[in-house]
Amino acid sequence: MSDNIKFYGDIERYEIINVNDGDRFNSLGNNDIIIDENGNLKILLLNENKSKFGLFGKNEFVEVPWDCVQKIGAKTIIIDADEKKLKKTH
DSSP states (O other), X not given: OOTTOOOHHHHTTOEEEETTTOOEEEEGGGXXXXXXXXXXXXXXXXXXXXXXXXXXXXXXXEEEXXXXXXXXXXXXXXXXXXXXXXXXXX
């Protein structure tokens, strides 16, 4: 297999960082990926819960288009998304 292949089981622990504003999101395994009917990755659905106690904070999500993913590194997933590209949902 090619060295460029990454398995979800490997990258689910990678932290997600937005280089545009420095925001850090939890690991990929604590977020979701939206895949279209053709199997293409379309959107990262990131949990924006800032509370340390998930039961008491309200769940807000940020939709990040997959084209904002700049690099999947050794332990991080780097995105570059400004406010205009992000869609916040509840």
